[in-house]
Amino acid sequence: xxxxxxxxxxxxxxxxxxxxxxxxxxxxxxxxxxxxxxxxxxxxxxxxxxxxxxxxxxxxxxxxxxxxxxxxxxxxxxxxxxxxxxxxxxxxxxxxxxxxxxxxxxxxxxxxxxxxxxxxxxxxxxxxxxxxxxxxxxxxxxxxxxxxxxxxxxxxxxxxxxxxxxxxxxxxxxxxxxxxxxxxxxxxxxxxxxxxxxxxxxxxxxxxxxxxxxxxxxxxxxxxxxxxxxxxxxxxxxxxxxxxxxxxxxxxxxxxxxxxxxxxxxxxxxxxxxxxxxxxxxxxxxxxxxxxxxxxxxxxxxxxxxxxxxxxxxxxxxxxx
Numbered sequence: 197x198x199x200x201x202x203x204x205x206x207x208x209x210x211x212x213x214x215x216x217x218x219x220x221x222x223x224x225x226x227x228x229x230x231x232x233x234x235x236x237x238x239x240x241x242x243x244x245x246x247x248x249x250x251x252x253x254x255x256x257x258x259x260x261x262x263x264x265x266x267x268x269x270x271x272x273x274x275x276x277x278x279x280x281x282x283x284x285x286x287x288x289x290x291x292x293x294x295x296x297x298x299x300x301x302x303x304x305x306x307x308x309x310x311x312x313x314x315x316x317x318x319x320x321x322x323x324x325x326x327x328x329x330x331x332x333x334x335x336x337x338x339x340x341x342x343x344x345x346x347x348x349x350x351x352x353x354x355x356x357x358x359x360x361x362x363x364x365x366x367x368x369x370x371x372x373x374x375x376x377x378x379x380x381x382x383x384x385x386x387x388x389x390x391x392x393x394x395x396x397x398x399x400x401x402x403x404x405x406x407x408x409x410x411x412x413x414x415x416x417x418x419x420x421x422x423x424x425x426x427x428x429x430x431x432x433x434x435x436x437x438x439x440x441x442x443x444x445x446x447x448x449x450x451x452x453x454x455x456x457x458x459x460x461x462x463x464x465x466x467x468x469x470x471x472x473x474x475x476x477x478x479x480x481x482x483x484x485x486x487x488x489x490x491x492x493x494x495x496x497x498x499x500x501x502x503x504x505x506x507x508x509x510x511x512x513x514x515x516x517x
Contacts, residue, residue, distance in 0.1 A: 260303025
């Protein structure tokens, strides 16, 4: 048969009934609030200025989730969208019939800071099985960042603390609001999260494609002195292939021989330890002076010597396998 729609007349003076859950999908009923971040115009003024409406926000969020599902599907990663209202989870990833990781999708379209809006509670979520997929629909094609929850938690907390510190007394009074911003670059220094800190996580879909969920448990800490002593007398290579020889090591310095300095130059063990700490904390570390600091090439070579690590270029990243 042919489906037809019947419009009931509305009596004068009465109001049309609102759609109910019987007429709408459950996700259509979710209406995110427009938060008034300190310094922004009130919500009513934002609407006059063309700010995002509840409907726009819902549609953008849905578009982001479906884009993530598309990216997972084209990589043969099995995933399913969760029911609306599922706490901290938009998508479940399954591999080889086993429970994998949970994804929370955050989507942006416009805005001067290039960031995503989060909540204060995200600075307290460090579940090793939770990843955030940050989708930027402002670009064509869209860009995505697959970031572990524990990294997001640290970045959100560090960024907010730096924001308060940079603003003096005014921001200290206003800093207890619940809205947080996660940015790829900041207008002020954020320790541990320099400009470009998100690049190692760009399109990092491979980190989700595993069959054993225990892989996402926090990696055990690595002791730099132990790692370096095991390398004494060996030649290790930087990510660009340059040879470095570990000649000797004590609790404070490691002697490193290179083509220019075959007799060795001292490198502080604390720099190597910092690199290994980033590797075990985040599951990966970008080999750059902005991320590591001095002697980043040698520190990256040590990180790459850890069994099971994977090295990629552009940007140079050592990742736990």
